[in-house]
Each structure stands twice: as structure tokens, then as C-alpha cells.
Amino acid sequence: MNVVQEPLLGWRGWQVVEGRHGPALASWWVDAVWPARRPLEARCGVHGSRPAAHHACGIHAFSARDEALAYLHRTHDSVPLLFCRRPQRALAVAIGRVSGWGRAVTHRRGWRSEFAYPYDLFLLERDDGLARAVADRYAVDVSALPPIR
Numbered sequence: 664m665n666v667v668q669e670p671l672l673g674w675r676g677w678q679v680v681e682g683r684h685g686p687a688l689a690s691w692w693v694d695a696v697w698p699a700r701r702p703l704e705a706r707c708g709v710h711g712s713r714p715a716a717h718h719a720c721g722i723h724a725f726s727a728r729d730e731a732l733a734y735l736h737r738t739h740d741s742v743p744l745l746f747c748r749r750p751q752r753a754l755a756v757a758i759g760r761v762s763g764w765g766r767a768v769t770h771r772r773g774w775r776s777e778f779a780y781p782y783d784l785f786l787l788e789r790d791d792g793l794a795r796a797v798a799d800r801y802a803v804d805v806s807a808l809p810p811i812r
């Protein structure tokens with residue numbers, strides 16, 4: 664466990680859901696909608712915002728893009744993704760890089776951090792209008808095309 668001086672950069676996936684003020688990024692399994700223009704802070708019932716080495720808390724990211732993609736495909740296979748535990752309708756699936764900072768736990772395949780914010784995003788299915796709306800809301804680059812594999 665360490666306190667990160669420079670932000671970590673990793674990969675993860677999101678659902679783009681219809682929020683009260685426009686399209687919003689939502690975590691995959693945890694029922695968390697990412698705030699726009701301010702960091703998401705981790706929340707654990709035991710450890711608060713600071714991820715613990717022996718726990719699964721903190722905001723997760725993979726080191727490799729392919730691991731993040733594989734994670735999405737795994738959940739595609741096992742659960743009807745767009746309906747999993749989420750009251751809002753999912754508009755799209757996004758993958759992208761995420762910055763993490765504060766207290767962080769690094770491990771072989773990625774890291775878990777206290778704070779995080781998206782760095783750039785790609786929609787897995789082309790939607791120019793939605794890409795623009797998400798870019799405006801979160802003030803990050805959003806490509807309407809998936810990353811080249």
C-alpha cells in the first residue's frame with residue numbers, strides 16, 4: 664500500500680447510463696455513478712475511502728487494455744449486462760483510461776485507488792452524439808470509435 668504522488672493510469676470499462684443531467688458513467692458491478700468534473704472517491708463500509716491491501720475496496724483499474732476488455736466480455740457472457748442491478752437504462756458501453764491517485768494498492772494486474780477520474784474514453788459502438796455529450800459533461804476526450812485492437 665502506498666500514497667501515489669503521480670497519478671496512476673489504468674484501463675477500465677463503464678456503462679453509460681441516462682443520468683438526471685445527461686449521460687453519466689456508471690461502474691460495472693458496484694452501483695456507483697461517476698461524478699462529472701470532480702473525482703470519484705472510493706467508499707468502503709470498513710475502510711472508508713482508503714483502499715486496504717487485504718480487501719477488495721478502492722476504485723479498480725487494469726494495467727492492460729485487453730484485460731479491461733476481457734472483463735467486459737466475461738460479464739457479457741454471464742449476465743444480461745444492460746440490466747444488471749441498475750435502475751437506469753444503459754445507453755452504451757465505454758472503455759478507456761482512468762487516472763487514480765491518493766492512497767493506492769497496486770497488484771499484478773492493476774491497482775485500486777482512493778480517487779479516480781476518467782482520462783479518455785472510447786464507446787464500443789459508434790455514437791457520435793453520445794460521444795460528444797459525454798465529452799462535454801466530463802471534459803475528457805471521447806471517441807465514438809472503439810480503440811484499435
Ligand SMILES: [Zn+2]
Pocket residue numbers: 707708709710711714715718719720721
Ligand atoms: Zn475495504
